[in-house]
Amino acid sequence: MTRPVTDFNAMVAGQGGDGSLTVITLLGNLLARRGFHLYTSRNVGSQVKGGHTAGLLRGTMVPRTGMGDSIDVFIAFDAEAIEKGGSRVAQDGFVVYDSSGGPLPDGHLSDGVTVLEIPFGRLAVRDLRRELFKNSFALGVISRILTIDDADTAAVIKARFAAKPELVDPNLQAMIEGFAYADEHDMAEGAGPIRLAKVKADDRILITGNDAAALGFLVAGVRFFAGYPITPATEILDFMTRHIEAYGGVAVQAEDELAAVNMALGAALTGVRSLTATSGPGISLMQEAVSHAGSAEIPLVVVDAQRAGPSTGMPTKSEQSDIAMLIHGGNGDFPRIVLAAGNATDAFELAVIATNLSQRIQGPVYLMLDQTVSQDSSTVPPFDLTTIEIDHGRRLNQHQLDVIGEYRRYSITDDGVSPWAMPGMPDGMSLVTGNEHDEWGKVSTEPRNRVDMMDKRARKTDAVLDDLPSGHRFGDDASTVGILGVGMQSGVMRETVELLASDGIELAGLQPRTIWPVPAETLAFVASKERVYVVEHNHSGQLAQILESVGHSTDTMRSILKYDGIAFTPLELADRIRTGEAG
Amino acid sequence: MTDTYRPAEPIWCAGCGHFGVEGALLLALSDLSIPKEETLVLAGIGCSGTIQNNLGTYGYHALHGRVLPTATGAWMANPKLTVIAAGGDGDGYAIGMGHLIHAFRHNPSFTYIVMNNGVYGLTKGQNSPTRHGTRPIDAILLGLSVLETTFVARGFTRAPEQLRDLTVRALKHARAGHGFAFLEVLSPCVTYNDTYALWDAEYVDLDTDGEHDPTNRSQAFSRVTELHAEGRIPIGLIHHTERDPTAALADPSAADIGPDSHIASYEDILDRYKVERHNR
Numbered sequence: 001m002t003r004p005v006t007d008f009n010a011m012v013a014g015q016g017g018d019g020s021l022t023v024i025t026l027l028g029n030l031l032a033r034r035g036f037h038l039y040t041s042r043n044v045g046s047q048v049k050g051g052h053t054a055g056l057l058r059g060t061m062v063p064r065t066g067m068g069d070s071i072d073v074f075i076a077f078d079a080e081a082i083e084k085g086g087s088r089v090a091q092d093g094f095v096v097y098d099s100s101g102g103p104l105p106d107g108h109l110s111d112g113v114t115v116l117e118i119p120f121g122r123l124a125v126r127d128l129r130r131e132l133f134k135n136s137f138a139l140g141v142i143s144r145i146l147t148i149d150d151a152d153t154a155a156v157i158k159a160r161f162a163a164k165p166e167l168v169d170p171n172l173q174a175m176i177e178g179f180a181y182a183d184e185h186d187m188a189e190g191a192g193p194i195r196l197a198k199v200k201a202d203d204r205i206l207i208t209g210n211d212a213a214a215l216g217f218l219v220a221g222v223r224f225f226a227g228y229p230i231t232p233a234t235e236i237l238d239f240m241t242r243h244i245e246a247y248g249g250v251a252v253q254a255e256d257e258l259a260a261v262n263m264a265l266g267a268a269l270t271g272v273r274s275l276t277a278t279s280g281p282g283i284s285l286m287q288e289a290v291s292h293a294g295s296a297e298i299p300l301v302v303v304d305a306q307r308a309g310p311s312t313g314m315p316t317k318s319e320q321s322d323i324a325m326l327i328h329g330g331n332g333d334f335p336r337i338v339l340a341a342g343n344a345t346d347a348f349e350l351a352v353i354a355t356n357l358s359q360r361i362q363g364p365v366y367l368m369l370d371q372t373v374s375q376d377s378s379t380v381p382p383f384d385l386t387t388i389e390i391d392h393g394r395r396l397n398q399h400q401l402d403v404i405g406e407y408r409r410y411s412i413t414d415d416g417v418s419p420w421a422m423p424g425m426p427d428g429m430s431l432v433t434g435n436e437h438d439e440w441g442k443v444s445t446e447p448r449n450r451v452d453m454m455d456k457r458a459r460k461t462d463a464v465l466d467d468l469p470s471g472h473r474f475g476d477d478a479s480t481v482g483i484l485g486v487g488m489q490s491g492v493m494r495e496t497v498e499l500l501a502s503d504g505i506e507l508a509g510l511q512p513r514t515i516w517p518v519p520a521e522t523l524a525f526v527a528s529k530e531r532v533y534v535v536e537h538n539h540s541g542q543l544a545q546i547l548e549s550v551g552h553s554t555d556t557m558r559s560i561l562k563y564d565g566i567a568f569t570p571l572e573l574a575d576r577i578r579t580g581e582a583g
Numbered sequence: 584m585t586d587t588y589r590p591a592e593p594i595w596c597a598g599c600g601h602f603g604v605e606g607a608l609l610l611a612l613s614d615l616s617i618p619k620e621e622t623l624v625l626a627g628i629g630c631s632g633t634i635q636n637n638l639g640t641y642g643y644h645a646l647h648g649r650v651l652p653t654a655t656g657a658w659m660a661n662p663k664l665t666v667i668a669a670g671g672d673g674d675g676y677a678i679g680m681g682h683l684i685h686a687f688r689h690n691p692s693f694t695y696i697v698m699n700n701g702v703y704g705l706t707k708g709q710n711s712p713t714r715h716g717t718r719p720i721d722a723i724l725l726g727l728s729v730l731e732t733t734f735v736a737r738g739f740t741r742a743p744e745q746l747r748d749l750t751v752r753a754l755k756h757a758r759a760g761h762g763f764a765f766l767e768v769l770s771p772c773v774t775y776n777d778t779y780a781l782w783d784a785e786y787v788d789l790d791t792d793g794e795h796d797p798t799n800r801s802q803a804f805s806r807v808t809e810l811h812a813e814g815r816i817p818i819g820l821i822h823h824t825e826r827d828p829t830a831a832l833a834d835p836s837a838a839d840i841g842p843d844s845h846i847a848s849y850e851d852i853l854d855r856y857k858v859e860r861h862n863r
């Protein structure tokens with residue numbers, strides 16, 4: 001009667017302090033040991049403690065970046081969890097419900113769902129004197145549902161609490177109580193209702209986009225970081241604070257975002273690769289400085305981990321509504337590059353590329369993430385650290401400066417990039433300013449000079465067009481119908497395309513990784529299709545507007561928009577496309 | 584030998600106090616024989632925010648109000664540089680005031696010279712937070728009230744020798760790694776707020792006052808508040824303490840970023856994310 005599973009979705013939900021996330025971690029470890037690819041996500045309110053929290057976990061045979069459509073196993077620590085999440089449980093799914101606080105509320109689960117009601121919390125307090133142990137109790141029960149060997153479950157618990165030995169025994173005890181409960185309910189070891197498939201296991205890491213990006217920046221030689229805490233960008237500040245010092249660098253928690261970005265500018269001015277990372281209101285505050293980096297020609301990298309706006313919006317929810325600001329924000333016209341990562345691997349690779357590009361164009365480069373890409377974790381192949389290259393662009397060493405004869409900080413060149421000497425270098429003295437200036441850096445409003453300088457700066461991005469990261473293609477390239485999206489849409493678009501293909505609807509997919517300047521690849525893709533679905537998490541179709549602004553007709557582009565803070569699932573997105581195709 | 588920019592001629596109105604600040608700074612740099620290539624002068628936005636163009640050092644024109652964080656970043660990235668931040672009272676005490684308190688608190692080893700003229704010169708005469716008769720703020724008192732401050736002084740362009748001396752002391756303090764050297768200069772704007780006569784009548788020189796002990800913070804605080812009550816404005820070295828230079832500052836500008844030398848340790852970080860497999 002055991003049903004094999006190849007795509008397993010679990011959810012654990014309860015009040016903030018319940019430890020939902022611990023169960024997800026442990027369950028993830030169990031799946032990973034069997035070779036499953038993982039994706040994990042959290043659904044939290046903005047409050048620090050308490051408030052409803054859900055941890056989500058997906059284990060798959062092939063890598064997936066996103067949750068599936070329905071939940072196979074749902075551990076609900078209270079009635080609210082059932083009320084909020086019950087409808088997501090699959091027809092043949094399992095609900096393990098903590099009945100300590102009352103009976104299972106009616107009317108939230110479909111008929112086929114198997115429910116196990118156990119007063120975990122009460123039993124944990126009674127037998128182990130701490131409610132928190134209910135998590136391992138629950139894990140014991142689930143591992144039996146999934147036909148996982150008891151010894152495996154014990155091993156992940158031991159590993160998890162290795163640093164706190166006093167917690168190992170009570171957690172194991174709780175797990176054994178979970179086994180005992182399973183024994184009484186017809187789920188003996190090796191004979192659960194679900195059996196996980198065996199997957200070929202290769203080396204993998206489980207990492208969030210934020211950590212992957214932060215590691216990429218470190219490896220790319222970033223040695224100065226300034227930030228101000230803000231969800232969902234804070235983990236980059238945390239990572240840098242933990243690691244940068246060991247490499248001779250400095251990470252600062254500034255007094256606000258204005259300070260953070262200007263500190264990064266000051267550090268960049270001295271030739272140190274400098275970074276700041278922020279979100280929402282913080283990226284608004286930084287616009288003046290990004291414009292300044294454009295005018296004064298300072299290499300600056302800014303991560304925007306987007307969250308739902310406007311204003312303080314929904315800090316813990318995902319959105320892609322800063323696209324227009326990143327591309328057009330900041331006063332005046334100045335060149336900039338905007339890269340967008342769709343998963344952790346992208347985040348790592350693009351962090352390296354963004355850092356080098358900022359040096360090459362001596363100007364601002366954004367790495368755009370969104371809460372989903374930033375904070376969800378997935379298993380990906382370990383990053384290749386052996387092929388990283390550091391590109392110094394047109395930076396001068398002392399010898400090169402000495403033979404140049406005459407040094408002008410803003411000398412006008414064919415590709416717009418001026419050779420660059422750092423403070424501290426003899427004979428390289430310069431004036432750096434955001435005011436319009438002549439080649440020497442002296443403030444100037446002379447019309448001819450103004451035009452030359454504007455054109456010079458604009459040429460810098462043209463010169464790197466061929467080196468901007470290309471996008472990821474998927475689906476059937478020959479199809480006349482395309483689907484296009486960035487960031488959090490990347491994983492779900494792929495699954496949707498596979499799903500529709502199995503119904504005979506073929507789509508060509510593109511996930512651009514450079515969104516500004518709009519690369520030739522994107523232009524050609526859109527131009528070659530009769531219809532392109534542009535999938536975005538925002539209200540106004542910002543990405544489609546950008547494509548329109550570079551000449552694409554709105555007749556062929558169809559926006560698929562969502563702005564409720566929740567990522568698309570494959571079926572949901574497929575339905576939107578089916579509706580589009582029917583109309 | 585490579586040539587670079589020629590220092591600009593000041594753009595200030597004849598009689599502007601900012602000339603005095605520039606003169607004192609140039610003398611102090613030469614008194615201390617600080618090479619120009621090792622000097623980075625960052626200025627705010629305002630008439631005052633053009634001083635960096637006239638010196639022949641590395642110069643940077645920060646955003647309005649942001650000269651302190653920019654200087655902080657530059658100094659942290661390369662603490663070998665002699666970093667000097669300069670700007671107006673609007674720049675430092677209005678739009679940029681939030682940063683001043685944090686600079687006092689963090690005590691980074693660079694010099695900050697505020698050219699206080701009680702007015703927004705560049706935008707033609709609006710009140711600044713220090714304008715006489717507008718419930719003005721006193722940044723010296725503010726500095727004294729942040730317990731981390733190590734150097735708080737005020738000069739007056741009418742007392743050029745003292746101003747040169749205070750500038751020298753400020754630069755020495757910062758260069759020795761004692762921390763943030765804060766020097767406010769009464770620097771009248773002859774065009775929009777001519778305060779020469781006013782300050783001539785109001786100033787009291789604490790450097791020549793045998794009673795004043797600049798190492799005693801609370802005495803300095805009381806003295807400054809008492810003088811305010813009398814309608815007087817103190818100049819001189821108001822407060823000074825020597826902090827032990829911060830042990831072994833990081834110097835990111837000298838960090839080795841070549842990936843090859845770090846691959847093993849980058850791999851160690853990556854390893855922390857490795858997924859444990861069952862049947863390896």
Ligand SMILES: Cc1ncc(C[n+]2csc(CCOP(=O)(O)OP(=O)(O)O)c2C)c(N)n1
Nearest residue numbers: 628629630631647671672673674703704705
């Ligand atoms: C964000 C921003 N707001 C306003 C201005 C306009 N602005 C330029 S200088 C200045 C005030 C300068 O006064 P102060 O700092 O006292 O310098 P002073 O000219 O008196 O030396 C203002 C408001 C600006 N450049 N940037």
Ligand code: SF4
Nearest residue numbers: 596599630704772773
């Ligand atoms: S307007 Fe005032 S501050 Fe500006 S240069 Fe003239 S006198 Fe100096």
Ligand SMILES: [Mg+2]
Nearest residue numbers: 671672673702
């Ligand atoms: Mg002023």
